[in-house]
Amino acid sequence: xxxxxxxxxxxxxxxxxxxxxxxxxxxxxxxxxxxxxxxxxxxxxxxxxxxxxxxxxxxxxxxxxxxxxxxxxxxxxxxxxxxxxxxxxxxxxxxxxxxxxxxxxxxxxxxxxxxxxxxxxxxxxxxxxxxxxxxxxxxxxxxxxxxxxxxxxxxxxxxxxxxxxxxxxxxxxxxxxxxxxxxxxxxxxxxxxxxxxxxxxxxxxxxxxxxxxxxxxxxxxxxxxxxxxxxxxxxxxxx
Amino acid sequence: xxxxxxxxxxxxxxxxxxxxxxxxxxxxxxxxxxxxxxxxxxxxxxxxxxxxxxxxxxxxxxxxxxxxxxxxxxxxxxxxxxxxxxxxxxxxxxxxxxxxxxxxxxxxxxxxxxxxxxxxxxxxxxxxxxxxxxxxxxxxxxxxxxxxxxxxxxxxxxxxxxxxxxxxxxxxxxxxxxxxxxxxxxxxxxxxxxxxxxxxxxxxxxxxxxxxxxxxxx
Numbered sequence: 001x002x003x004x005x006x007x008x009x010x011x012x013x014x015x016x017x018x019x020x021x022x023x024x025x026x027x028x029x030x031x032x033x034x035x036x037x038x039x040x041x042x043x044x045x046x047x048x049x050x051x052x053x054x055x056x057x058x059x060x061x062x063x064x065x066x067x068x069x070x071x072x073x074x075x076x077x078x079x080x081x082x083x084x085x086x087x088x089x090x091x092x093x094x095x096x097x098x099x100x101x102x103x104x105x106x107x108x109x110x111x112x113x114x115x116x117x118x119x120x121x122x123x124x125x126x127x128x129x130x131x132x133x134x135x136x137x138x139x140x141x142x143x144x145x146x147x148x149x150x151x152x153x154x155x156x157x158x159x160x161x162x163x164x165x166x167x168x169x170x171x172x173x174x175x176x177x178x179x180x181x182x183x184x185x186x187x188x189x190x191x192x193x194x195x196x197x198x199x200x201x202x203x204x205x206x207x208x209x210x211x212x213x214x215x216x217x218x219x220x221x222x223x224x225x226x227x228x229x230x231x232x233x234x235x236x237x238x239x
Numbered sequence: 240x241x242x243x244x245x246x247x248x249x250x251x252x253x254x255x256x257x258x259x260x261x262x263x264x265x266x267x268x269x270x271x272x273x274x275x276x277x278x279x280x281x282x283x284x285x286x287x288x289x290x291x292x293x294x295x296x297x298x299x300x301x302x303x304x305x306x307x308x309x310x311x312x313x314x315x316x317x318x319x320x321x322x323x324x325x326x327x328x329x330x331x332x333x334x335x336x337x338x339x340x341x342x343x344x345x346x347x348x349x350x351x352x353x354x355x356x357x358x359x360x361x362x363x364x365x366x367x368x369x370x371x372x373x374x375x376x377x378x379x380x381x382x383x384x385x386x387x388x389x390x391x392x393x394x395x396x397x398x399x400x401x402x403x404x405x406x407x408x409x410x411x412x413x414x415x416x417x418x419x420x421x422x423x424x425x426x427x428x429x430x431x432x433x434x435x436x437x438x439x440x441x442x443x444x445x446x447x448x449x450x451x452x453x454x455x456x457x
Contacts, residue, residue: 191312
């Protein structure tokens with residue numbers, strides 16, 4: 001193997017600046033997409049067990065459609081197709097006046113895809129852990145809405161912090177897709193450095209370590225939450 | 240809607256079909272290669288040899304934390320360097336897919352094997368079967384049945400993942416459509432078609448997996 005190592009390029013002002021700004025964008029996009037995914041996922045997942053038939057149906061369609069179209073295709077639909085099919089004035093606004101159009105589009109696309117996966121976990125948690133408690137909650141005299149809000153939902157959610165950790169990690173990885181529409185996040189910047197310096201090893205190693213560190217932070221944070229709200233303890237108690 | 244030109248789909252169908260053939264090839268190689276390698280990794284993870292299990296689980300954790308796009312770039316850059324001469328992006332993409340998906344198949348196989356109760360293998364050993372025989376005749380048939388829905392799900396994910404070869408300019412189904420889209424300025428028609436085709440194939444497979452799982456004795 002014929003390769004000239006030069007780790008010093010990682011500390012040259014220009015390249016170091018690119019890589020760190022890439023890392024920052026990856027973190028920003030991941031967090032924002034995760035916020036969207038959690039919000040939509042909670043709503044859609046809870047709607048799957050709603051009393052209203054149309055709410056259940058609507059949430060079911062959302063989950064099925066968004067889970068089964070590749071996220072990259074969804075990103076292209078939001079970015080290339082949406083401005084063409086909405087009324088002209090709105091399309092023009094999307095193309096010209098939306099601040100950080102690529103980043104916002106990426107956050108919406110990734111958030112909605114991840115949201116459909118989160119919704120599936122929420123539904124499973126409610127069905128497996130929360131719903132069986134409904135009769136007991138009703139027997140204590142709570143009204144159905146109260147039983148749902150105070151017992152079924154919180155206990156169902158507590159049980160799925162574990163699976164949500166993997167969904168969070170998947171969201172972080174999905175943020176790399178935004179490079180296809182021109183966002184200079186971590187992967188894009190490492191490619192960028194490779195193109196300029198031919199030091200692919202060093203650049204990709206930086207990105208790899210970056211993702212590993214983010215992954216560790218996410219896992220640590222979720223484990224902390226899991227312990228704090230007692231999800232781990234909940235799973236241990238015999239059902 | 241009058242300025243849409245859906246005829247573009249018929250006119251570019253041969254090109255799109257070639258793209259779909261490449262997507263299918265990627266799914267096939269990634270699944271077969273990934274399952275074989277993933278099976279080996281799963282055995283390593285379950286082995287009582289510490290070095291084996293730690294190295295396998297480190298490999299799986301690292302691969303599962305990295306975005307596929309980055310892994311594709313890594314291989315695109317590394318493979319020609321290691322081999323010492325330029326190879327096409329297809330070779331490096333195929334390698335990247337096998338090594339990446341192996342980490343995910345490993346977890347499926349491992350879960351499948353460890354879900355077969357310990358007593359089963361003890362009983363097998365007590366009847367005088369050797370370890371390999373216990374694995375082949377007792378554990379695997381049961382594990383495989385439990386793994387099938389998960390494997391089908393993973394194939395759907397792999398199929399969705401193949402669209403990422405876009406970043407190394409391989410003409411899979413999505414990339415072929417995007418070439419037509421930008422050449423003829425027909426983004427709406429092409430991406431709508433792509434979305435519908437993926438949706439039908441992936442949703443069909445997902446529902447089949449669910450149907451299969453419901454038929455399983457739990």
